[in-house]
Amino acid sequence: MRRLLTLIAVVVIAVATTLFNTTPAFAHGYVNSPPSRQANCAQGKVSNCGPVIYEPQSVEGAKGQRNCHAGDSRWAPLSDESKSWPVAAVSSTASFTWTFTARHATRDYEYYIGSTRVGYVAGNGRQPPSTVTHSINLSGFSGKQRILAIWNIADTPMAFYSCIDVNIGGTPGTPTSTPTVTSTPTSTPTVTTTPSGTWKAGTAYATGNTVTYNGSSYRCVQPHTAIAGWEPPNVPALWQKI
Numbered sequence: 001m002r003r004l005l006t007l008i009a010v011v012v013i014a015v016a017t018t019l020f021n022t023t024p025a026f027a028h029g030y031v032n033s034p035p036s037r038q039a040n041c042a043q044g045k046v047s048n049c050g051p052v053i054y055e056p057q058s059v060e061g062a063k064g065q066r067n068c069h070a071g072d073s074r075w076a077p078l079s080d081e082s083k084s085w086p087v088a089a090v091s092s093t094a095s096f097t098w099t100f101t102a103r104h105a106t107r108d109y110e111y112y113i114g115s116t117r118v119g120y121v122a123g124n125g126r127q128p129p130s131t132v133t134h135s136i137n138l139s140g141f142s143g144k145q146r147i148l149a150i151w152n153i154a155d156t157p158m159a160f161y162s163c164i165d166v167n168i169g170g171t172p173g174t175p176t177s178t179p180t181v182t183s184t185p186t187s188t189p190t191v192t193t194t195p196s197g198t199w200k201a202g203t204a205y206a207t208g209n210t211v212t213y214n215g216s217s218y219r220c221v222q223p224h225t226a227i228a229g230w231e232p233p234n235v236p237a238l239w240q241k242i
């Protein structure tokens with residue numbers, strides 16, 4: 001009987017481990033630096049973005065697309081060119097950083113300006129670390145451009161799409177990159193601006209904010225809006241233990 005119970009316990013643990021390791025629906029990735037359109041939406045820099053503010057990492061669709069919203073109507077505001085998307089100043093060689101909430105085996109990464117592929121990084125079918133940064137040569141282009149960054153997954157037909165508005169060799173366009181505290185009330189009720197205290201999903205954190213989580217203190221190292229799954233111990237790219 002005791003052996004049987006032990007066997008059952010082992011099976012239960014094995015099943016639980018498998019379930020726990022299964023990728024949750026929200027666990028994917030996006031370009032957060034320079035901020036992609038979904039990053040700007042999640043940080044409240046652009047309004048009326050729809051549900052992408054809660055999951056900027058979920059802009060996922062079939063491979064081979066050339067739009068900002070992965071062909072998914074839920075994310076359609078990302079392709080709305082009438083919105084005033086913040087523009088990041090970059091030099092002719094620009095660094096793009098992806099944040100992953102699940103490290104899917106990766107076929108490759110592609111970067112497009114219009115129909116021209118300006119960057120390619122092989123993934124070799126391997127899992128990336130929690131963040132990767134690619135240096136992309138944009139010489140040949142100048143001024144305001146829209147970069148489409150694509151993360152092609154190796155073991156599914158899917159890819160993740162991030163559009164980043166840049167000004168190559170220029171100065172930033174609309175809002176500044178400095179996190180500012182607005183004096184007017186935000187129109188998004190679920191995003192609070194409380195920068196410290198206990199970590200809480202839905203809160204917009206700026207670099208340097210400190211929080212407590214499970215009795216430990218953490219300092220924000222990258223501005224972001226917290227979501228479930230991004231608890232400080234889970235995402236060293238966002239939180240440093242202090």
Ligand SMILES: [Cu+2]
Nearest residue numbers: 023027028102
């Ligand atoms: Cu995923």
